[in-house]
Amino acid sequence: xxxxxxxxxxxxxxxxxxxxxxxxxxxxxxxxxxxxxxxxxxxxxxxxxxxxxxxxxxxxxxxxxxxxxxxxxxxxxxxxxxxxxxxxxxxxxxxxxxxxxxxxxxxxxxxxxxxxxxxxxxxxxxxxxxxxxxxxxxxxxxxxxxxxxxxxxxxxxxxxxxxxxxxxxxxxxxxxxxxxxxxxxxxxxxxxxxxxxxxxxxxxxxxxxxxxxxxxxxxxxxxxxxxxxxxxxxxxxxxxxxxxxxxxxxxxxxxxxxxxxxxxxxxxxxxxxxxxxxxxxxxxxxxxxxxxxxxxxxxxxxxxxxxxxxx
Amino acid sequence: xxxxxxxxxxxxxxxxxxxxxxxxxxxxxxxxxxxxxxxxxxxxxxxxxxxxxxxxxxxxxxxxxxxxxxxxxxxxxxxxxxxxxxxxxxxxxxxxxxxxxxxxxxxxxxxxxxxxxxxxxxxxxxxxxxxxxxxxxxxxxxxxxxxxxxxxxxxxxxxxxxxxxxxxxxxxxxxxxxxxxxxxxxxxxxxxxxxxxxxxxxxxxxxxxxxxxxxxxxxxxxxxxxxxxxxxxxxxxxxxxxxxxxxxxxxxxxxxxxxxxxxxxxxxxxxxxxxxxxxxxxxxxxxxxxxxxxxxxxxxxxxxxxxxxxxxxx
Numbered sequence: 001x002x003x004x005x006x007x008x009x010x011x012x013x014x015x016x017x018x019x020x021x022x023x024x025x026x027x028x029x030x031x032x033x034x035x036x037x038x039x040x041x042x043x044x045x046x047x048x049x050x051x052x053x054x055x056x057x058x059x060x061x062x063x064x065x066x067x068x069x070x071x072x073x074x075x076x077x078x079x080x081x082x083x084x085x086x087x088x089x090x091x092x093x094x095x096x097x098x099x100x101x102x103x104x105x106x107x108x109x110x111x112x113x114x115x116x117x118x119x120x121x122x123x124x125x126x127x128x129x130x131x132x133x134x135x136x137x138x139x140x141x142x143x144x145x146x147x148x149x150x151x152x153x154x155x156x157x158x159x160x161x162x163x164x165x166x167x168x169x170x171x172x173x174x175x176x177x178x179x180x181x182x183x184x185x186x187x188x189x190x191x192x193x194x195x196x197x198x199x200x201x202x203x204x205x206x207x208x209x210x211x212x213x214x215x216x217x218x219x220x221x222x223x224x225x226x227x228x229x230x231x232x233x234x235x236x237x238x239x240x241x242x243x244x245x246x247x248x249x250x251x252x253x254x255x256x257x258x259x260x261x262x263x264x265x266x267x268x269x270x271x272x273x274x275x276x277x278x279x280x281x282x283x284x285x286x287x288x289x290x291x292x293x294x295x296x297x298x299x300x301x302x303x304x305x306x307x308x309x310x311x
Numbered sequence: 312x313x314x315x316x317x318x319x320x321x322x323x324x325x326x327x328x329x330x331x332x333x334x335x336x337x338x339x340x341x342x343x344x345x346x347x348x349x350x351x352x353x354x355x356x357x358x359x360x361x362x363x364x365x366x367x368x369x370x371x372x373x374x375x376x377x378x379x380x381x382x383x384x385x386x387x388x389x390x391x392x393x394x395x396x397x398x399x400x401x402x403x404x405x406x407x408x409x410x411x412x413x414x415x416x417x418x419x420x421x422x423x424x425x426x427x428x429x430x431x432x433x434x435x436x437x438x439x440x441x442x443x444x445x446x447x448x449x450x451x452x453x454x455x456x457x458x459x460x461x462x463x464x465x466x467x468x469x470x471x472x473x474x475x476x477x478x479x480x481x482x483x484x485x486x487x488x489x490x491x492x493x494x495x496x497x498x499x500x501x502x503x504x505x506x507x508x509x510x511x512x513x514x515x516x517x518x519x520x521x522x523x524x525x526x527x528x529x530x531x532x533x534x535x536x537x538x539x540x541x542x543x544x545x546x547x548x549x550x551x552x553x554x555x556x557x558x559x560x561x562x563x564x565x566x567x568x569x570x571x572x573x574x575x576x577x578x579x580x581x582x583x584x585x586x587x588x589x590x591x592x593x594x595x596x597x598x599x600x601x602x603x604x605x606x607x608x609x610x611x612x613x614x615x616x617x618x619x620x621x622x623x624x625x
Contacts, residue, residue, distance in 0.1 A: 153601065238455065246457060
């Protein structure tokens, strides 16, 4: 004890380091925001990157090419029919002398509109339906699920047939048919996800604190399942695009002189032996568009939820 | 087969029946209550039109017509064609067309499933090699390229450029002239099955019972065929449902391209000419097939893998 008495403490023996160092921050594994992780994983995926680039290019062309073209999609020129691609008509002309460059990109607009419509249907109808059904459960769930099962067992083709007995073939008819059936996979995924999340502690905590149903659904549950929902809606896009093109192809979609990729392929099919470019170019654009959305959707899935990645 | 399974099957059957009834009723009401008639295109005077409508019973109240239709339908009589094939029996028309379409569908599914499985297994066994890449590319392309674009390309290559296969359906030689459309239909099946088989196969190969089987000293063939493949193929049944449904839409367009006188072509033509009875019979058949397929697949999945409790939380 005597030795201790000899030690003198000066005021500047210890210095206050303040809160410059925070033990709460892990320096070995620094925290990264989720979007950085997602973006990083996405950028690593070459296929997905190619997909998004192609989608951007096609979208830009579809928006701007018809505006800056000298020709319109329905401008008939009987002096210049069935011209092969050249400097004036980049993709040639069809049997009525309509410029295929202008027609192609106007037609692509339709496909992109359908893509947007598909996502909107997914979110507005499918997500809402799934959220209500999953969250409230009980009788509401039973009734909604029975309705869903009945609608699910009606093929889209039959829905369209029913509509066509009443309406003329047009884009609106196709969209109504899509509204009727397109939301079902989305609502099922949403419901399954809600069922998984709604028993979690954080939801219980929120409820104990007196949060309303509205608050719990939109601020607690939705942000936690949103990744899955984005993936799902991306997956429905290629399907919807295909469906529109396919209906236009069999003559149940858009009517002349309006162009969509499906009608262009159909028009080109009529004389593809003589003028193969009329059919090949729109087919190629359609295939590339669907491929890009597929690649993009796959990439997004792997990036948002690596556990879902196919092994 | 336990009690809950029977209950489940019963419930599904009931829902299917209700759905079919709803479809039939809506279709009937839509076709009958809407303005316009199948005889619009024929230039008939009012009196003639009345005679024609009386002949087909179209002058009676809709409800009476509906009851007659239902009654006839149960005995397999779907009425007669109004426009497309004057006064011919719809049942036999649809039956003839359906025979061809179903044959195509079954061939394409069978062929596609076998090729797809083969591709998937090869890809899984040679993971991350050139074979795997090739299989992946084929399946991505197969999912992305619309069936009708593929059919057109095939037609152009084999039918026109190389001239090895007939491009049109030929009643005299149905087998040879069906090669092209069946292969065209087949692609999406191959792609989907290959993709799914690969995933399943890889997860089975990584499982513990495979390590055990290997540790027992089994040879590679028994290992793959007896242990891995069997377990990997069970889930593939689940994807067959959506695939068959896709195929139904696929046949519609491939039939159009290759001029096959199948169900899809009949339906499209009847929609264009307002031939109500054919529209109804075709749609009803489509819906019926679809519902039966979904039912069989759901039930078989439940039977094969009892761990899956169907109808609960998906």
